[in-house]
Amino acid sequence: xxxxxxxxxxxxxxxxxxxxxxxxxxxxxxxxxxxxxxxxxxxxxxxxxxxxxxxxxxxxxxxxxxxxxxxxxxxxxxxxxxxxxxxxxxxxxxxxxxxxxxxxxxxxxxxxxxxxxxxxxxxxxxxxxxxxxxxxxxxxxxxxxxxxxxxxxxxxxxxxxxxxxxxxxxxxxxxxxxxxxxxxxxxxxxxxxxxxxxxxxxxxxxxxxxxxxxxxxxxxxxxxxxxxxxxxxxxxxxxxxxxxxxxxxxxxxxxxxxxxxxxxxxxxxxxxxxxxxxxxxxxxxxxxxxx
Numbered sequence: 001x002x003x004x005x006x007x008x009x010x011x012x013x014x015x016x017x018x019x020x021x022x023x024x025x026x027x028x029x030x031x032x033x034x035x036x037x038x039x040x041x042x043x044x045x046x047x048x049x050x051x052x053x054x055x056x057x058x059x060x061x062x063x064x065x066x067x068x069x070x071x072x073x074x075x076x077x078x079x080x081x082x083x084x085x086x087x088x089x090x091x092x093x094x095x096x097x098x099x100x101x102x103x104x105x106x107x108x109x110x111x112x113x114x115x116x117x118x119x120x121x122x123x124x125x126x127x128x129x130x131x132x133x134x135x136x137x138x139x140x141x142x143x144x145x146x147x148x149x150x151x152x153x154x155x156x157x158x159x160x161x162x163x164x165x166x167x168x169x170x171x172x173x174x175x176x177x178x179x180x181x182x183x184x185x186x187x188x189x190x191x192x193x194x195x196x197x198x199x200x201x202x203x204x205x206x207x208x209x210x211x212x213x214x215x216x217x218x219x220x221x222x223x224x225x226x227x228x229x230x231x232x233x234x235x236x237x238x239x240x241x242x243x244x245x246x247x248x249x250x251x252x253x254x255x256x257x258x259x260x261x262x263x264x265x266x267x268x269x270x271x272x273x274x275x276x277x278x279x280x281x282x283x284x285x286x287x288x289x290x291x
Contacts, residue, residue: 023171028052049081067099068142076152086257147183155189190225219252
């Protein structure tokens with residue numbers, strides 16, 4: 001099912017992640033489904049589920065504005081559905097406005113669990129990154145400035161990809177194309193804390209020095225994913241000497257996407273744009289990392 005973006009973000013190309021068939025037998029029953037509802041902020045939200053044919057869709061910035069930088073976007077939805085507008089096409093519109101190509105990933109949902117118990121979404125994320133880098137010249141992308149932005153479950157998936165870019169699925173052909181993101185933006189993530197407790201990061205997602213620069217945002221009153229996720233993850237990044245920036249807002253709840261205009265949290269994208277310049281993703285060409 002095709003979901004139409006806003007007029008300001010126009011899809012250029014949609015590509016199946018696994019044109020020869022998914023690595024695992026599909027668990028999805030029935031056709032892909034998109035539903036529309038109104039959230040607490042009065043915004044129309046399109047949610048997609050029954051994604052049995054995962055894909056990516058490219059949204060390119062206006063001619064003459066392309067910086068060469070790009071980001072894969074992973075919408076959230078508890079690995080059951082994808083918030084395809086507020087955490088997808090809306091984000092593409094913002095990325096295009098700052099000169100970045102948006103690669104919106106429609107990964108397999110619903111899923112029974114997530115990495116490491118279930119590896120299908122990580123496989124989809126790896127494949128999306130490899131396809132993007134393989135088509136970098138065609139899509140006007142610098143393959144050394146391709147990162148990920150994830151929201152909620154999609155933020156967990158972004159971290160899983162950054163932590164395990166070399167994971168090898170049993171039914172996936174080995175690839176020489178690097179799946180490691182050059183930066184990651186982790187927005188109100190879930191499942192980053194240690195399930196055993198103790199106020200630490202999940203050992204499966206423990207950062208190493210090879211992790212990319214990281215930008216973190218969450219609201220203190222996020223009673224769905226809880227702010228402890230970014231707090232413990234930021235500390236783990238700091239201890240691993242990974243460049244990271246953390247923003248915690250008083251209000252915003254969960255699933256705020258671009259944020260409600262009346263709340264300070266709506267300013268996170270401006271902070272993110274500044275950070276992208278700080279780590280040399282936007283602005284003068286250069287290696288991604290702290291100067």
